[in-house]
Amino acid sequence: MLDIKFIRACPEAVKAGADKKHIECDVDAILSLDQSWRDLGVVVDGLRAKQKAASKEIGKASGQDRSALLAAVQELKAEVKDKEARLSEIQADLHKRLLTVPNVPADEVPGGADDNDNVELRTWGSPRDFAFTPRDHVAIGEAHDWLDVVRGARLAGSRNYVLKGDLSLLEGAVMRYALDAMVARGFVPLSVPTLVRTETMVGTGYFPGGEDQAYRCDDRDDLCLVGTAEVPITALHQDEILDVASLPRKFVALSTCYRREAGTYGKDTRGLYRVHQFQKVEQVVIDINDDERSLEHHRSILQNAEDLLQALELPYRVVNVCGGDLGQPQIQKFDIETWMPGREGYGETHSASRFHEFQARRLGLRYRDEEGRVHFCHTLNNTVAASTRILIALLENHQCEDGTIRVPEPLRAYLTGRSVLGEPLG
Numbered sequence: 001m002l003d004i005k006f007i008r009a010c011p012e013a014v015k016a017g018a019d020k021k022h023i024e025c026d027v028d029a030i031l032s033l034d035q036s037w038r039d040l041g042v043v044v045d046g047l048r049a050k051q052k053a054a055s056k057e058i059g060k061a062s063g064q065d066r067s068a069l070l071a072a073v074q075e076l077k078a079e080v081k082d083k084e085a086r087l088s089e090i091q092a093d094l095h096k097r098l099l100t101v102p103n104v105p106a107d108e109v110p111g112g113a114d115d116n117d118n119v120e121l122r123t124w125g126s127p128r129d130f131a132f133t134p135r136d137h138v139a140i141g142e143a144h145d146w147l148d149v150v151r152g153a154r155l156a157g158s159r160n161y162v163l164k165g166d167l168s169l170l171e172g173a174v175m176r177y178a179l180d181a182m183v184a185r186g187f188v189p190l191s192v193p194t195l196v197r198t199e200t201m202v203g204t205g206y207f208p209g210g211e212d213q214a215y216r217c218d219d220r221d222d223l224c225l226v227g228t229a230e231v232p233i234t235a236l237h238q239d240e241i242l243d244v245a246s247l248p249r250k251f252v253a254l255s256t257c258y259r260r261e262a263g264t265y266g267k268d269t270r271g272l273y274r275v276h277q278f279q280k281v282e283q284v285v286i287d288i289n290d291d292e293r294s295l296e297h298h299r300s301i302l303q304n305a306e307d308l309l310q311a312l313e314l315p316y317r318v319v320n321v322c323g324g325d326l327g328q329p330q331i332q333k334f335d336i337e338t339w340m341p342g343r344e345g346y347g348e349t350h351s352a353s354r355f356h357e358f359q360a361r362r363l364g365l366r367y368r369d370e371e372g373r374v375h376f377c378h379t380l381n382n383t384v385a386a387s388t389r390i391l392i393a394l395l396e397n398h399q400c401e402d403g404t405i406r407v408p409e410p411l412r413a414y415l416t417g418r419s420v421l422g423e424p425l426g
Contacts, residue, residue, distance in 0.1 A: 001361045002101050004034055004094075017104035020111060020323035030097050037090045044083050051076040099208055102328040103358045109332050112322030115348075118335065119322065124306065125315030127339045128397060135403070136342025137395040138271040141167055143403060144422045149271070159261060159275045166421040170394065170407075171279060171387045173414035178281040178308060178385035179254050185304065187252035187283060192232035194255050195223045200235045203363040205329035205355070212262040225258040229282040230381040237286070239364040241374060247367060248287035248297070252384065255280060272388035273340075273347060279387035285380040286360075288367060294331075294354050294378045301382040302334050302352040308385060309349075312408045314393045315339040317346055329358045338389070341396040349389045352382035 007014050011027050018025035051073060058069045110119045141147025146167035152160040163171055183189050201207040201214065201224050215225040226232060233251045242249070257280045268274035283304060285297045302318070309316050321333040333353045337346035357376035360366070365377045398406040403425030412419055 001098055001358060002103065003357075003361065004098065007031065007098075007101065008034065013104055014101065018102050020105055020109065021102050021326050021328070022113060022324040023102045023328060025101055026097075027101070030094065030101065033090060033094050033097065037087065037094055040083060040087050040090065044080060044087055047076055047080045047083065051080060099202065099362075100328075103331055103355065105323055105326055105330070106332040108320065109326060110320055110322045111324075113324040114322075115325045117322040118319040118325060121318045121320055121334070123315070123317040124310060125313070125339070127315055128341065130341070132401045134341050134396065134399060136271070137340075137392045138342075140395045140399060140403070140405070141271075143425050146422075147272075156276070159269070160277065161272060161275060166405075166415075167391065167395075169415060170405075170411070170421065171391060173411045174312075174385055174390050174394070175254055175279050175281055175387060176414055177410055179252060181308060181311075182252040182281065182283055182304065182384055187250045190229075190233060190236075190251050190253040192229055192236075192253050192255060194226050194229075194232075194258070195221075196226055196232055196235070198222055198224060200231060200238070201226075203238060204231045204234050204359050205327070205362065206231065209328060213260050215258050215260060226255070227257050227259045228280060228381075228383075229253040229255040229257070230284055233282065233284040234286070234359055234365075234379055234381065235363055237363075237365055240366070242286075242365075242367040242377070244288060244367050244369050247377070248285055251284045251286075253282055253284075255282070257386075271342075272392055273343075275388055278389075281384040283382050283384050286365070286377050287380075288369075289357055289375045289378055291356070294356060294380060297380050298332070298334070298352060298354045301380060302336075305336055305350045305352065305382055305384060309336065309338060311410045312390075312394065314390075314397055316349070321351075327353075329353075329355050331356050331358070338393045339397065340392050342392070347389060347392070349386060349393065350383040352380075354378070354380045 002014065007027065007030065011031060015027050054069055054073045054076060058066060058073065110117065138147065146164050148162040148164060152162045179189060198207065206214065213227060217223040233253055256277060258277050261274050261276060264274055283301050285301060287293055287297060316336050316338045319335050319337060321335055326333055330353045333351055335348050336350035338349040340347045356378050359379045360377040366374050367377055368374050395405055398408065400406060403422060405421040407415055407419050407421060
């Protein structure tokens, strides 16, 4: 959420930011509502002052004067109550509208309408030149009886799956390697709920606007399944004031994630690329309100993911996400797209985002500086590894001609030392 004071002071910047993100936002209507709220607040304060003064006079008055004052106080009381109710209505409407205002993107964010306009910043590694016709991950998984999408769909509907045997073990190996790598870099590991309250989804910027992507429980519980551990991690210190000496706080969590994938009917329906449930290791940073320090963290968490991909010998590219592909909360986002031979192209595997105080303001996430002043924190997050898409890249990039899969060196310790998975295929 943007500070209303910032919107008042820089309305054109807010409008330009919304336009760059291709998000509809009536800034003028918000400012008009804000002015009405402030004007009515002045009126209410004046009426309260009159009511207080009249109440004091009652004690001094007698007879008809006292009766007249009592009647006047009752009229003032009724008028105050009526205008306070209207003030609350305006305030609620204003808050609801403020939740829809997008964060202003950084100047470095390129213009563009969708992911086709994202700008490549760099690449690492080269797509493999196979001496044989490579299989895609579905063909590999089914040939080894590692992947069962038919029974997955029978159990839970389309875009679901069952991992079996060595593929299930490989998923566990990748997730544990990613978690261990982050712990070695000073991130505190967490085990967090994957069911959270609606207010937590609002606080992290997923609601309003992302309800169609989330799985929600019935109204008895007011709980949602998270699409990323970013949500409970970032909200961990909601409504708290942290000591500046405890910052930055760096957390990492391995969790199951759930996404409806609404609006993707008929898109990426084969295999594991776009599914409803997967495992993910997520990194989150909470720090002081400092733009340059946030940018340093952004580069660092991006590098964490790049280091993992390099260790797993997976070619990738980094893109600067354009305005039209940028979500409501982000200041800037870098995506990593990993090479997937079965797609004959790069597929998104990581998203590194910084938010400044956008999430923290919604969450009431603050810190007290050394002078005793209270500020909203800055927050950032990035994927370390998302299981299904990393599995696609591992199977397809490290397949051998005989159908076996070469295991990158860092994962071998998690697979009883094996360097190859699977038996040769006939």
